[in-house]
Amino acid sequence: MKDELTNVTIDADLREYMVNGEKFLLGIVSGRALKEIKRDIPNKPNTREYMGKKNKNVSEMIGTLRYKPEFFMHKNNGIQINATSYVKNDDGTTTIFFNDRNGTYNGNHTKNVLSKYGNEKSHVNIAVYFNVPEEEIVDITVSKNSSAPTQEISRGEKLGHYDWVKECLPNYQIKYKESDEFDLDIATVLHIAGIYQIDKDHYTFLNDNFKKFQSFLRSKGNIVKKFNDGKLDLKKTRYILKDVIDFYESIRFDEDILALVRRNLESKGWIRKGAVTDSLMYNIINATKFAFYIPNTLYPCLKDDYDVNRLIHLTKKVFPEITSKLTEYENEGFNVTEICRGINIYQEIQNLMLLELTK
Known part of the structure; x- marks a missing residue:
């Protein structure tokens, strides 16, 4: 049941696609929208936790957001998420539901940097996949990181x-x-x-x-x-x-x-x-x-x-x-x-x- 799951609502233009009988969402989210999220997107599947400026890419991302935010999306690989389900809301936002094994499996540093330094001019690609087999998650995440x-x-x-x-x-x-x-x-x-x-x-x-x-x-x-x-x-x-x-x-x-x-x-x-x-x-x-x-x-x-x-x-x-x-x-x-x-x-x-x- 959905009320047993963690949910995060994002103000993003996400559209549903079907490939091999599996649905997923693709879209673009602004740094401003990520800053306004009231509950953080889980990071459970990711092999890497946020390391701050100890990760050399973080400083580079912060620099881009400060001086050329409109180019952030061009220089970044985006955010990929595994989730359980979603609903489209009347106000145009999307609520995504996560179980205790779901969350960001690629782009965690991107998500965290945008949540702190993002603005209305910065954007990033986002992909949300559903019901990826648990036995595949670990191998997928380490191949991305x-x-x-x-x-x-x-x-x-x-x-x-x-x-x-x-x-x-x-x-x-x-x-x-x-x-x-x-x-x-x-x-x-x-x-x-x-x-x-x-x-x-x-x-x-x-x-x-x-x-x-x-x-x-x-x-x-x-x-x-x-x-x-x-x-x-x-x-x-x-x-x-x-x-x-x-x-x-x-x-x-x-x-x-x-x-x-x-x-x-x-x-x-x-x-x-x-x-x-x-x-x-x-x-x-x-x-x-x-x-x-x-x-x-x-x-x-x-x-x-x-x-x-x-x-x-x-x-x-x-x-x-x-x-x-x-x-x-x-x-x-x-x-x-x-x-x-x-x-x-x-x-x-x-x-x-x-x-x-x-x-």
């Missing part, structure tokens, strides 16, 4: 694929969608979880094999896509994910470790944004897998005599020797990428750790 890596991250968020991570890491600041501003993103979390992929036939970790680990290091974007497509089971890391992420965050930001890197290694690529680069961190994490075991459930667990604090302490203890190894490879002319992806340094790091444990 963002670069490929962000598309995949946003698609997983819309599908609810990261809910298990949120359950495992409820108090962690993680970037789950493009508009989030946190340093740690879900792609990195999934990539770290992927280090613990299991060979189900042999009850071993796949990335113990150096060639497979090499391939894995190059596949950050692909890991996210495979997970979103249901081709990769990372949820079995749920019992160790918090410990592993705590280890990752502690080591990469450790001041003593960062000081060792700055003092001993020549390349600036070992540190990115004030933290140890992920390429090295993934090797260090892979090196600690001797502290984990695979039970019959195939959910990896820490061995009884290990915890995250012991692994952090161990890593800090051997890090001077790790930097010495990395220095040797730098002196041979290898760069950061070649060392982290082309040389079996995770095994060398693991050997240093195991040797320290015998002392």
Whole structure:
């Protein structure tokens, strides 16, 4: 029933068309009309939330509205909306009805900018589609928005694929969608979880094999896509994910470790944004897998005599020797990428750790 739906009334010239037996509305709406809307058009299907001037296109749109508003429609791709139904009102306006999954799926930044800065001289194309199958909405919205890596991250968020991570890491600041501003993103979390992929036939970790680990290091974007497509089971890391992420965050930001890197290694690529680069961190994490075991459930667990604090302490203890190894490879002319992806340094790091444990 319509009274159970959200409704928005727009003063716009919208006309109904039929294609392949499906109706939709096409028309033009002015910036003034969008400013006068009393209830905002939902944004539920969109992979992107409004980012304000952090999105470079917003400043450009504002400039056009201020100085050449009559050209705004020519320079903009318009607004596309998915809705449930509509009615034409006697005063010429159109009331559009939305369920809790409907709303703008392309042009959210356009809609928000016009709602704030639009005027009677600025206009934009608007299309309203009805009853688009829910299983198609996510793929449609991501195809309309963002670069490929962000598309995949946003698609997983819309599908609810990261809910298990949120359950495992409820108090962690993680970037789950493009508009989030946190340093740690879900792609990195999934990539770290992927280090613990299991060979189900042999009850071993796949990335113990150096060639497979090499391939894995190059596949950050692909890991996210495979997970979103249901081709990769990372949820079995749920019992160790918090410990592993705590280890990752502690080591990469450790001041003593960062000081060792700055003092001993020549390349600036070992540190990115004030933290140890992920390429090295993934090797260090892979090196600690001797502290984990695979039970019959195939959910990896820490061995009884290990915890995250012991692994952090161990890593800090051997890090001077790790930097010495990395220095040797730098002196041979290898760069950061070649060392982290082309040389079996995770095994060398693991050997240093195991040797320290015998002392």
